Amino acid sequence: MTPRAYHHGDLHRAVLDAAVQAVLEVGPSQLSLRDLARRAGVSHAAPAYHFGNKAGLLTTLAAEGFRMLAEHLTEVLERTGSFLEVGVAYVHFAVEHRAHTQVMFRPDLYEASRADVVEARAAATEALTRGIGTLPPEVVGPDPKVAALAAWSFVHGFADLWLGGALTEAESGDLTESAQAVARYLFDTGTAQ
CATH class of the missing domain: 1.10.357.10 (Tetracycline Repressor, domain 2)
Structure with a gap:
């Protein structure tokens, strides 16, 4: 268990903030949950756990x-x-x-x-x-x-x-x-x- 993946604090907000940055850089169509996880410094499964899929996050x-x-x-x-x-x-x-x-x-x-x-x-x-x-x-x-x-x-x-x-x-x-x-x-x- 890594602190980065499991002791993030407000993971929901962190992923949304990462999504805002990603949309600014690549647009909403090109956004990916895996990239958001990397940007937020969390496991690749974390965004899907909180939002289900890309459409759920958007x-x-x-x-x-x-x-x-x-x-x-x-x-x-x-x-x-x-x-x-x-x-x-x-x-x-x-x-x-x-x-x-x-x-x-x-x-x-x-x-x-x-x-x-x-x-x-x-x-x-x-x-x-x-x-x-x-x-x-x-x-x-x-x-x-x-x-x-x-x-x-x-x-x-x-x-x-x-x-x-x-x-x-x-x-x-x-x-x-x-x-x-x-x-x-x-x-x-x-x-x-």
């Missing part, structure tokens, strides 16, 4: 990401009351939690119907939708669901362009200022948000 990572996103958006909305700031917070979350974001929006790689994922994703969606509720009705239009989808498409698309390096330096500038400017363009209320 499911846990997706649920964690959606929970963190929901908490972040809710905190920003409660603190600022501003849709614009919720949108910027989404972009910042995607940039700061790139590995989680890469997994969260690849339901083909994990068990999207698992209860913890469904619950966490619903909480994140609800937080973003509540942000839309801060806008005047004339800006939201007749269908708040369409406005929420437009807002999500904006923030997610902008984050994806930013992360992919698709924006030139002139187009990108400062992350926060750029996200705010595009949000104002999309949902201009004629007043500061």
